[in-house]
Amino acid sequence: MFIYKFISYILHPLLFSFMGSFLYLYLTPKHIVKQQEYIILLVVFVSTYIIPIVLLGLLKRLNMINDYQLKTIDERKFPILFFIMLSFIIGRAMVSIQIADLLAFSFFGVAFALSFTYLLFNLKIKTSLHTLGIGGIIGFVMVMSYEYRLNFNVLIAGLFILAGLIGLSRLALNAHRPKEVYIGFVLGMISQFISFQIYQNI
Numbered sequence: 001m002f003i004y005k006f007i008s009y010i011l012h013p014l015l016f017s018f019m020g021s022f023l024y025l026y027l028t029p030k031h032i033v034k035q036q037e038y039i040i041l042l043v044v045f046v047s048t049y050i051i052p053i054v055l056l057g058l059l060k061r062l063n064m065i066n067d068y069q070l071k072t073i074d075e076r077k078f079p080i081l082f083f084i085m086l087s088f089i090i091g092r093a094m095v096s097i098q099i100a101d102l103l104a105f106s107f108f109g110v111a112f113a114l115s116f117t118y119l120l121f122n123l124k125i126k127t128s129l130h131t132l133g134i135g136g137i138i139g140f141v142m143v144m145s146y147e148y149r150l151n152f153n154v155l156i157a158g159l160f161i162l163a164g165l166i167g168l169s170r171l172a173l174n175a176h177r178p179k180e181v182y183i184g185f186v187l188g189m190i191s192q193f194i195s196f197q198i199y200q201n202i
Contacts, residue, residue, distance in 0.1 A: 016133030017048035109195030128184035135188025
C-alpha cells in the first residue's frame with residue numbers, strides 16, 4: 001500500500017503542467033532564449049503548483065475541504081474552476097506575447113479537460129485527476145512528436161507504463177472507480193489533440 005501512496009504523492013496532478021512545460025522546453029527545437037525558458041518554467045511552477053497549494057491550505061483553514069485529497073465531488077468544484085481559469089490565463093498570456101505557442105495551446109487543452117471534468121460532476125463522476133494529468137502529458141508529447149517530426153516513441157512507451165502504474169495506484173487506494181480512471185486518461189489525452197487541431201487552424 002505504501003508504494004501506491006508514494007506514486008500518488010510523487011506524481012501529484014499539480015505537477016503535470018510543470019512536467020509538460022519542462023518536456024516541451026527540453027525536447028523541442030530551441031526557438032526561445034534560455035532566460036525565457038527559465039522564466040516560463042518559474043511562472044508555470046508558481047502558478048500551477050505553489051498558488052494552488054496555498055489555495056488548498058486556505059480552503060482547509062476555512063473548512064471548505066476536509067483534506068488535501070479532495071475526496072468528494074463538492075470539495076473538488078472550486079479548485080477545479082480555479083485551475084480552469086488559471087490554465088486559460090497562462091495559455092492566453094503565452095499566446096499574447098507570442099512565446100511557445102504550442103505550449104500555450106496545451107494549457108488550453110488542460111482547461112478544456114478540466115471543464116469537461118466539472119460537467120461530469122453532474123453525473124456523479126469524480127474523474128481521476130492523476131490519470132487526466134498523465135494522459136495530458138502523453139497527448140502533448142505525441143503532439144510535439146508530430147509537430148516537430150521527432151521520434152519520442154521510447155518516451156511515450158515509458159509514459160504509458162507510468163500511466164498504468166498511476167491508474168493501478170488510484171484503484172488500489174480506492175480513490176476512484178475504474179471508469180473514473182479511464183475517463184481521466186482518455187479525456188486528458190484527447191483534449192491535447194483537440195487543442196492541437198485548433199492551433200493548426202489558427
